[in-house]
Amino acid sequence: MLQQTAPASAPSCAPSSAPAARDWNTQARNREARLERASPLAHGKVVKSADAAALLEAILETGDRVCLEGNNQKQADFLAKVLAGLDPARVNGLHMVQSVLALPEHLDVFESGVASRLDFSFSGPQGARLARLVSGGQIAIGAIHTYLELFSRYFVDLTPRVSLVCAQAADRNGNLYTGPNTEDTPVIVEATAFKRGIVIAQVNELVDTLPRVDIPADWVDFVIASPKPHYIEPLFTRDPAQISDIQVLMAMMAIKGIYAPYEVDRLNHGIGFDTAAIELILPTYAESLGLKGKICRHWALNPHPALIPAIEAGFVQSVHSFGSELGMEAYIRARPDVFFTGPDGSMRSNRAMCQAAGHYACDLFIGSTLQIDLAGNSSTATLGRIAGFGGAPNMGADARGRRHASPTWLKAGREARAGRNTVPRGQKLVVQMVETYREHMQPAFVETLDAFALAESAGMDLPPVMIYGEDVTHILTEEGIANLLLCRTDEEREQAIRGVAGYTPVGLGRDRRAVENLRDRGIILRPEDLGIDKRSATRDLLAARSVKDLVRASGGLYDPPKRFRNW
């Protein structure tokens, strides 16, 4: 961007030799060789499911970097099974680069020896088995990433050589319809296809004409109709019946103590019951405070069923989603003004862009955790499990590259910098919302995160902190809100945290006078400081108190998965 004055031109004596006779086309030729080996198995791009194993054996080479599409919701489960069943004498040493380890097969490939190295984001239910395989030396973990970070590396130093992805349908040319659960597919396929890698898609059906094209055929090498539809997990459904009065109280504090004063209008919610409670009292409590049209209009969020009453009440203007949610299909189709949908009426999700939106276009992230330490660091990591954090670190970090202002962001920035001699700057609200005791009477507040011991035992470079204390702006418990933005020293911060930690050992260890001082300064806010009568905090405030209520609120459009039905 800067212009320079040209120096007196020196006589040119740079090396003038022609480029060395290096081969610059190894990837494309290797790709052709793989396609050649596979060609007897394919009719055009279509391969029979019975030939899937033969196809993978023909395509894969030892040491390949492979993305086996594991999403939050949909799973390339057929291809996972086929991959896990391959003979490790023929295919081995694969380096798996995939966002989620959700299925047993995602780890079977390591146990069988087909794969040996792993870069991922979230392992959820497979976390304990993953830890065992790592300590047994069967898996070398490269790193644990947040989603957008892993996708970013697909374009830099972790580009997949072969990707095994998942779509709803394909046509015979190889165009893919990923529909509501588009999720990771576009970013995986783009990185692989444009680096001369190979893309194989399992699809639920082969059709003549797709409802719409999500991935162009050019980017796809093979399609296989899987024997049965791909597995999909309703990960974001929370039954309102399980929300407690205490969670309603916390939700009220979130709305009156944070959403209202900061005018939170663009946001992401975590996956738990705590935030579901907030969603469910928007049409009741937030409405009664006159906040409709003032807060919570724009969301980066999966289509949580718990959001239905707020949508119906006219609270919600737009929702962009990472993925979809089982049972929400007809409802989304009937509410196109709210969701991103295609010409076929079904949703288009996109995890990469929604994570970018969560990072850069949202003013607040609020979510739960398992443990918070005295500096405000939080983590869901526990000993004996390597779970990863999915998208939380990306959305629960101050986006320091952000330059556009909003009232929320400016107010948070002002509070953080008040009385300090620094350049004015905005800040993202990052709220950790926990009850002081979680299930089995485990305190949520601890002197030291389990993450530290886990890092040591698993030989990690750094302890797996989900959200760093430096990035957390508020901690919300049933005891109140600790506004960490207003704390001026580490000691104040510690007392603010202890001050909302209730009867946990951390809470009992508070300095009473310091905590009262913080309360006087508005750094700690109790329910009564917010004018919230605890007796009013009951489940009666929930706009839906059961899954059946959600169905009713949707006008019968929401069709919950069986496990959530008790009628």
Next chain:
Amino acid sequence: MLQQTAPASAPSCAPSSAPAARDWNTQARNREARLERASPLAHGKVVKSADAAALLEAILETGDRVCLEGNNQKQADFLAKVLAGLDPARVNGLHMVQSVLALPEHLDVFESGVASRLDFSFSGPQGARLARLVSGGQIAIGAIHTYLELFSRYFVDLTPRVSLVCAQAADRNGNLYTGPNTEDTPVIVEATAFKRGIVIAQVNELVDTLPRVDIPADWVDFVIASPKPHYIEPLFTRDPAQISDIQVLMAMMAIKGIYAPYEVDRLNHGIGFDTAAIELILPTYAESLGLKGKICRHWALNPHPALIPAIEAGFVQSVHSFGSELGMEAYIRARPDVFFTGPDGSMRSNRAMCQAAGHYACDLFIGSTLQIDLAGNSSTATLGRIAGFGGAPNMGADARGRRHASPTWLKAGREARAGRNTVPRGQKLVVQMVETYREHMQPAFVETLDAFALAESAGMDLPPVMIYGEDVTHILTEEGIANLLLCRTDEEREQAIRGVAGYTPVGLGRDRRAVENLRDRGIILRPEDLGIDKRSATRDLLAARSVKDLVRASGGLYDPPKRFRNW
């Protein structure tokens, strides 16, 4: 993620009313109405260029949010001209949301009254005129964003209603071939098409069969063959003849003082001559230090011609790009192992994903600036110009959501936290590289950034700081390197900056003893501290000393634009 114990189920008395008879389909019906008005002008999706104005008048409605594709390089110039020529009595009050204001027409639309509101990222050469129009009240600026941030808002609260985009070619179904300069197009089209907006593409040619599909036809409503090929700017070409000995010295310090000790292997370079000098001494100086294969293998970078010698020398393993660069087409086609290319052999760029890569998958950002203050804040903003920063803030910010480790990131994090009682964390290297005096003898170091006065005069919420001092890790001048990671107080930081500010007033105001102390502690590194003999810092080290040398280094494949040829 957290399970809760279910409370005793309360009798359900939630509102059971059916949803109110609200219309949830306004966007899709409005879309249909627009398409209906336009239908007499279209043959399928094809509209004649002579009918472009009539098409825009038929499609646009007052107050529409419109993305007129303005990229760093390619421009939807024909559609820009047509838009600027519309009768403001018929179309007005448009809200423009586009990354770059590059063409006069991008501002003409405001002068004519067709548009009134603007959200953008970079205005480059239009910055002075933009400032005049803003102060004259003809433009209301929403905000100035970094690219990925603006794209993110396309999915949240700035979704375009109509997008006017630019492609190389279309087929008659509306599939688009964006080729090497794909740039912003995918993200613009995705956000618009899946929110029932309207996408109009100008293309250089209509063909029967595209070399490849970059954007599926489903996502595109109209294509117009423009009367002449779209404008494209070779923004990333730097003539090596203009690189000075001093810049060679600074480049040597960058390599020996930063790249080598931090093992910088994944990086982004800014656009200036300073970083071009680094690229050009990789095959000479860095090679002589034995660094080949150890640094600079993976790049998030446009195909800078200055990178050719390093590619030819085998330094570079992969390059993913925001956009392409004029003249590099044949070279890229002949080096597919390095670049991301499609089946047609030409590059696929993608600004959104490359910015994500720059944020999350690179360990170092290095670039130039106009001004640096005593706290290390830097900005290219100057009075009377509203220019924006493009991608620099996104790449020049510590990515606090990042969780994967690399030697570079761990070392920077250790240095920043040494002796501090904080949780270990990595950190991105962010280097500002400036000569102490820039052209016209303007000092690069100042007590106060012009950005502060600009913010006041233009009524901005915050001063337009490009990179905040908190995020800068090193400042590099011809005087040496200031390692801000190792500074422990604001005072140390200020003296470290003064210590490399040379004979500028800021430099002359240094505390000599403090600066010597910082040098003893390795916080300030002079060339001699790095074992660099200044006499060896000459243009002789450049692997190419002219554009002609670059052509030669490419084996004749690089075909520079005329303005860069003097032979």
